[in-house]
Amino acid sequence: MSAAMLRPAEERIVHVPLGERAYDILIGPGLIGRAGGEFTARLKGRRAAIITDENVASHYLAPLMDSLQTDGIEAVSLTLPAGEKTKSFDNLAAVADMVLSAKIERNDAVIALGGGVIGDLAGFAAGIVRRGVRFVQIPTSLLAQVDSSVGGKTGINTRHGKNLLGVFHQPDLVLADTAVLDSLSPREFRAGYAEVVKYGLIDKPYFFHWLEKHWKQVFEGGPERNEAIAISCRAKADVVVEDERETGRRALLNLGHTFGHALEAATSYDSSRLVHGEGVAIGMVLAHQFSARLNLASPDDAQRVAAHLSEVGLPTRITDIEGELPPTDVLMDAIAQDKKVKGGKLTFILTRGVGQSFVADDVPPSEVASFLEDMRS
Structure with missing residues (x-):
């Protein structure tokens, strides 16, 4: 039995039935440590580009990288400053450049490890690089777990307002690890x-x-x-x-x-x-x-x-x-x-x-x- 099949009793699965773009939202503790198994069970690619921020990286980047490596996923990462101002043109360009440099193909994935800011930014990049690559959300804030990680809205801010540039790009998987919420302020x-x-x-x-x-x-x-x-x-x-x-x-x-x-x-x-x-x-x-x-x-x-x-x-x-x-x-x-x-x-x-x-x-x-x-x- 694969790691993806061994589920704690308290774990919930919410299915989003969007035809060929359907995906699951997994809700429960310990999902970051099992991310590699969930990834390989659902995606064909074996490469991933992880986008995260400085606050989240210090706690969860290493465990995620270890999990992916254990299941044969080659992963690279980019760590950005935390905060709403990160949703900018400059950072979108930096993420896109990193994803292309990592030779992420359409069946590979961009992984957003963070809150709504990282999810919106990484999702936008995933939607435009090679006209769309696979996208995995690992939301680490309550707000992202219940809202921004679900539904496919991505975007950045401009001087004209919030989220005025973006695309609809549905994730292929959402891993809402509820254990990480204990570390929130x-x-x-x-x-x-x-x-x-x-x-x-x-x-x-x-x-x-x-x-x-x-x-x-x-x-x-x-x-x-x-x-x-x-x-x-x-x-x-x-x-x-x-x-x-x-x-x-x-x-x-x-x-x-x-x-x-x-x-x-x-x-x-x-x-x-x-x-x-x-x-x-x-x-x-x-x-x-x-x-x-x-x-x-x-x-x-x-x-x-x-x-x-x-x-x-x-x-x-x-x-x-x-x-x-x-x-x-x-x-x-x-x-x-x-x-x-x-x-x-x-x-x-x-x-x-x-x-x-x-x-x-x-x-x-x-x-x-x-x-x-x-x-x-």
Whole structure:
């Protein structure tokens, strides 16, 4: 029996059925140590280029390299600085050059070992080198395990905004090693938890209620954590299968992100002030408050969402961000770039209550600007 077949009882597998591009998400402890067996069981190539960052490399690069070598995979690695600013043109060029220098062919793989930043960057390179090579995600943050590693979105940031350059390039395998989450700082884990909450707020009110009751166990680890990750991955996989290229329902996954991305851009992606999950947390509260202001939802729902996110230690207000932010018109420019103006109106993910999100493509920019101005005071 191969190493890939010897699975711990607590391991979960979420299948993403995309026809010829279908893949599995494996969720459980110890997967980095078994990566070589999983790789050889699913991919034909025997070479890999690992992209990681300085923080992750010191903990997990050597064990991954050892596992790959044990199973006959020849691997090279590139270690980049940690942080959102790594998603740049210069680093995309560096990754592409390294992959080509390593003579990675189409059946070989680029492996992203890291959080969402590394996954987005490495996935973009995998999608454009030789017009597409195999891609394996090994997400090492909660945020990446439940969100960015699943679904095929890749990209880098530009001066115009976040993730405005990229391609859809589905992974061939996702290994979500839950043991690595124990090494995250409390702030990093909380930031990832915001994306877990998002799935409850989109269309799973029972999941949000479950999180309100069990969030402490999710933070502490154990079966509740694995369950929350598995539910989140299934939720994202279901949406991706229905709408892979975000022409309809997949836009719901942007709940909180339109406001959140604008706030990240406003801080110049300074992670000491705001990280992505914190921006999403504030953005989800703003989306519920804005919906209440438009008489689409009850203010009680916005208060409930804010109360839960605040209880776990996440920021929930624009004023929670340290330092000065640019004027509202600059935030509006970022929002317009993030979700494009259509006929002079913006597309937002709004809500009629907890677990009742919907796509609104007719939001007047003046209403958003007025709302943001009020929320800043």
